[in-house]
Amino acid sequence: MSMSTSASPTRFEAATRALAADVTRALRDHEHPFPLERRVAALDEQGSGPGAVRVLGTDVLAPFVLSGRLPDPGDVAVVRAAVRAFPAPPATPAPDPLWAARDWALYRVLRRFGVDASEWEGLCLTAVGGSDTGPGLSEVAKSQRWPAWCASLAQLTALALPGLDSAVRAETLAARVDLTRGLARSMLRRDHLTAARLARWLALDTHAAAEPLLDPALKHLELLSADQPRVLLELALARRITETEH
Amino acid sequence: METVAIGLAHRVGDRALDWLGAVRSCFALPSETPAHEIDGDALKSLSELALAMWIVRREAVSGPRTAATAEALLEFAWRELHNGDLLHQLQQHTPAATHPLEIYSFFAATGYRHPALEELTTHLAGLRASRVPEQVPNRRLAVLAAARRIGIPIHDDPATLTALTWLGGTPEPWMLDANNAYGLTHTVFHLTDWGATPEGLPWELEDYLHHWLPVWVETFDEAGFWDLLAELLIVGVCLRRPHFYPHVWEHIAQAQRDDGMVPNGVTRPHEEPERAFRNHHHPTVVAVVATTLTVSRALSPLAPAQREPG
Numbered sequence: 001m002s003m004s005t006s007a008s009p010t011r012f013e014a015a016t017r018a019l020a021a022d023v024t025r026a027l028r029d030h031e032h033p034f035p036l037e038r039r040v041a042a043l044d045e046q047g048s049g050p051g052a053v054r055v056l057g058t059d060v061l062a063p064f065v066l067s068g069r070l071p072d073p074g075d076v077a078v079v080r081a082a083v084r085a086f087p088a089p090p091a092t093p094a095p096d097p098l099w100a101a102r103d104w105a106l107y108r109v110l111r112r113f114g115v116d117a118s119e120w121e122g123l124c125l126t127a128v129g130g131s132d133t134g135p136g137l138s139e140v141a142k143s144q145r146w147p148a149w150c151a152s153l154a155q156l157t158a159l160a161l162p163g164l165d166s167a168v169r170a171e172t173l174a175a176r177v178d179l180t181r182g183l184a185r186s187m188l189r190r191d192h193l194t195a196a197r198l199a200r201w202l203a204l205d206t207h208a209a210a211e212p213l214l215d216p217a218l219k220h221l222e223l224l225s226a227d228q229p230r231v232l233l234e235l236a237l238a239r240r241i242t243e244t245e246h
Numbered sequence: 247m248e249t250v251a252i253g254l255a256h257r258v259g260d261r262a263l264d265w266l267g268a269v270r271s272c273f274a275l276p277s278e279t280p281a282h283e284i285d286g287d288a289l290k291s292l293s294e295l296a297l298a299m300w301i302v303r304r305e306a307v308s309g310p311r312t313a314a315t316a317e318a319l320l321e322f323a324w325r326e327l328h329n330g331d332l333l334h335q336l337q338q339h340t341p342a343a344t345h346p347l348e349i350y351s352f353f354a355a356t357g358y359r360h361p362a363l364e365e366l367t368t369h370l371a372g373l374r375a376s377r378v379p380e381q382v383p384n385r386r387l388a389v390l391a392a393a394r395r396i397g398i399p400i401h402d403d404p405a406t407l408t409a410l411t412w413l414g415g416t417p418e419p420w421m422l423d424a425n426n427a428y429g430l431t432h433t434v435f436h437l438t439d440w441g442a443t444p445e446g447l448p449w450e451l452e453d454y455l456h457h458w459l460p461v462w463v464e465t466f467d468e469a470g471f472w473d474l475l476a477e478l479l480i481v482g483v484c485l486r487r488p489h490f491y492p493h494v495w496e497h498i499a500q501a502q503r504d505d506g507m508v509p510n511g512v513t514r515p516h517e518e519p520e521r522a523f524r525n526h527h528h529p530t531v532v533a534v535v536a537t538t539l540t541v542s543r544a545l546s547p548l549a550p551a552q553r554e555p556g
């Protein structure tokens with residue numbers, strides 16, 4: 001994805017950070033409903049709300065996934081508007097694998113809420129017709145060493161939510177050692193966003209395969225990244241995921 | 247390890263040793279200075295040279311030309327130390343110091359002996375004072391390893407000392423910094439006597455290194471920190487189940503200068519070898535040890551290690 005690669009904090013990135021902080025608060029304060037539509041509207045005075053929704057993707061729905069509450073029709077409508085405003089690139093000659101994976105996750109999560117997104121304009125087409133297992137990274141894993149595998153994995157955290165049983169998740173469960181290596185390496189490189197994303201993957205299957213380093217790593221990253229909302233969002237997700245039986 | 251990578255390591259080592267031979271005079275000690283006034287860094291450099299040459303001789307995997315260079319350098323280093331007299335004088339002047347013993351141990355292991363120094367160090371090792379030096383734990387492991395190499399009885403318990411080292415604490419892997427990394431590498435060097443006895447490393451630490459060494463190698467490889475990286479490569483081949491990193495050897499080979507010097511990766515080397523010596527002789531010495539042990543382990547792997555029951 002090439003939506004938010006600029007180093008300078010543009011208006012667009014500022015909106016993404018603000019929405020990330022909103023979602024983070026909702027995850028921590030999960031006793032209360034998450035007013036997604038209202039939060040996006042508050043960001044939207046300068047037209048940057050839909051972009052922020054598209055960048056965060058399925059993660060804006062994570063408070064619903066993890067609390068068991070259903071989003072309101074208005075919440076779903078802002079997601080649909082964002083998908084339309086920022087459509088996936090053309091699927092010819094081949095769909096972008098990152099867009100395909102992220103939209104696969106979005107499509108699946110919406111379906112759990114009883115929302116059929118198959119007719120949505122802007123959604124990556126393969127998301128709709130994709131298999132139940134979802135996209136895998138196995139080709140990457142076969143051809144590259146663990147650092148590259150972990151880097152690819154960090155871009156696919158949209159798939160790291162309870163209930164999304166993708167081929168990628170099966171790969172991470174089978175390669176926990178590599179995942180912890182990627183986490184430690186990212187921390188040593190001070191790449192806290194990648195570290196937080198890999199920690200989230202680790203959190204996902206922590207009930208099946210406990211990782212004693214996960215908790216100190218999450219705390220460490222929280223304290224070193226206190227001013228980085230997107231890192232904090234990944235960490236809050238990791239924490240909520242470990243608290244949720246799945 | 248692939249044949250190509252072994253060949254690569256071999257070439258890096260041969261060329262590094264050539265460079266050490268060419269700048270040999272830079273290792274020389276000042277001839278008119280009393281032993282105890284000799285600069286510590288000069289003594290340290292000479293001792294590291296001796297260590298590397300001891301490893302080259304011990305492993306015996308070099309070609310005849312490289313082996314001859316190593317023998318000549320070892321002989322040179324012993325002469326610089328006045329056949330051990332200088333170390334003896336140092337130990338007499340500063341009985342509490344441990345470095346004369348440590349330096350001597352590399353020579354003793356290769357057959358260069360100094361009976362008077364051994365008598366003195368044996369006496370010192372038996373004193374109550376030798377049990378309570380204010381040294382960091384990995385340094386005490388160095389003294390223990392040196393004493394063992396010479397054959398001097400010493401009372402320290404390696405397990406107790408190991409538990410006090412950074413590595414012995416099996417810390418969170420993201421907490422490694424360069425300073426602790428050098429402590430970690432040396433803990434492994436001393437416990438395994440530079441790869442000769444991989445079983446000297448407790449299984450728990452072997453497992454810990456199997457898990458995390460790839461992370462640190464990757465980190466310092468990416469940073470191009472060749473000096474520390476080469477030490478981590480030595481750690482890899484000191485394990486019962488050795489780690490080889492062929493892709494890293496390619497990077498070190500690319501970083502090696504045409505004249506054979508391996509830069510430290512941190513400071514920019516001067517064009518003249520004699521002026522580059524100060525900052526870059528250490529990584530070049532380390533490269534000789536790393537290549538020698540890598541080739542040796544790759545060619546004649548030890549029998550598969552068995553865990554003891556329980």
